[in-house]
Amino acid sequence: MSASTSRASMLNKFRRHPRVRIPTPIACELAWHDEQRWFGKSVHGPGVVYDLSLRGMRVSTEAPIKPGDQVSLLIRLPRQAAPAEIAVATVRWAKDQIYGLAFQRLSSTSHGRLRRYMTVFSKGIR
Template identity: 35%
Template structure:
């Protein structure tokens, strides 16, 4: 069984996702440096890769990330971040550092 290595933070934000035959929007939560949970407007399937635009609170431009669907439950699903540009990784790291003073799960 794979164990989570990074803390999750209960922040809410919107995202757009694009798959091979899917375009959707969702509300993300439980953010970590490794991924997040999403409540989407449609069903996706485990194993799908999705291109994401994350609209993090307080940031003007969206982050672009490629992620894999790790689990699904109806329209809820978990994502593991696969690829992002180094500057996007740094933006995410800085954003999460602002959350570290708050509660984790």
């Protein structure tokens, strides 16, 4: 285990909502919170989710977002028929094209989808 992996695992123990590192990156779609029209286009861009918790995620995207922006997301979780919809997430930090997003509002259905997915993979590397 590398020093950075060990440090990340140690820090994860102190999180209220532990993060799960995604074994295979997951696709998502981002849109400005005010322009949530998935089928009417207005999507800002695709993204790739690298880790996930019940309250946020780390995503890579070329979408023009910055800290403080509010976005809406569709996360296409493996083995689930419908995507998880995050109605509002706030961009907390940015480094290059990697962003930390904090979920502000999601439905109980989407929360359940995230929880089921995370339960399956929480046994892996965190």
